[in-house]
Amino acid sequence: METDPVNARILTELQRDATIPLDELGTRVGLSRNACWRRVKQMEDAGIIRGRVALLDPNKIGLGLTVFIQIRTNSHTPDWLERFVKATRELPEILGAYRMTGDLDYLVHARVRDVAAYDALYQRLIRRVDMSDCSASFVMEEIKETTALPV
Structure with a gap:
């Protein structure tokens, strides 16, 4: 799967905070909530997004x-x-x-x-x-x- 500029922005935002609500994520990357969800789901299915974790100190x-x-x-x-x-x-x-x-x-x-x-x-x-x-x-x-x- 190709990482286009929009997917790259989604990945950057998710790496900063994986708990961000889809509405907010979509706003930050210039997509609707549903379009953003589809892209995230595609990247999860492709194994680009392997999981979402809490980072501990x-x-x-x-x-x-x-x-x-x-x-x-x-x-x-x-x-x-x-x-x-x-x-x-x-x-x-x-x-x-x-x-x-x-x-x-x-x-x-x-x-x-x-x-x-x-x-x-x-x-x-x-x-x-x-x-x-x-x-x-x-x-x-x-x-x-x-x-x-x-x-």
């Missing part, structure tokens, strides 16, 4: 430490990858896991309460998957983090 719910975990493995088998995927999807502290190019095999993004909570996450992760090297970097200052994609 991690500090206010006790998850003040952002961690990036760098993982290297000597095993590049389908079985290892399946265990790794399962582990990362089952550990709620892990927000993202990425297979990388270059020297690093995987990068994991996690949110935890503190260093002790990171250590507990680390212990649970290494019990599930073998790694040749695992190191972590703790975020000292969050300069920019957004969920909004440029459309």
Whole structure:
């Protein structure tokens, strides 16, 4: 599905506030309520809009430490990858896991309460998957983090 300028404006508005009433959304993008609803529905059906969520302040719910975990493995088998995927999807502290190019095999993004909570996450992760090297970097200052994609 093509993202024309009107759809791009709809997506931009929804990324700012997914709770916006259709009447207001239509007004902001220059469409009637029904035309706007049809476009939103089409983008949902096409998978462009994957869901609508509430964004939480991690500090206010006790998850003040952002961690990036760098993982290297000597095993590049389908079985290892399946265990790794399962582990990362089952550990709620892990927000993202990425297979990388270059020297690093995987990068994991996690949110935890503190260093002790990171250590507990680390212990649970290494019990599930073998790694040749695992190191972590703790975020000292969050300069920019957004969920909004440029459309």
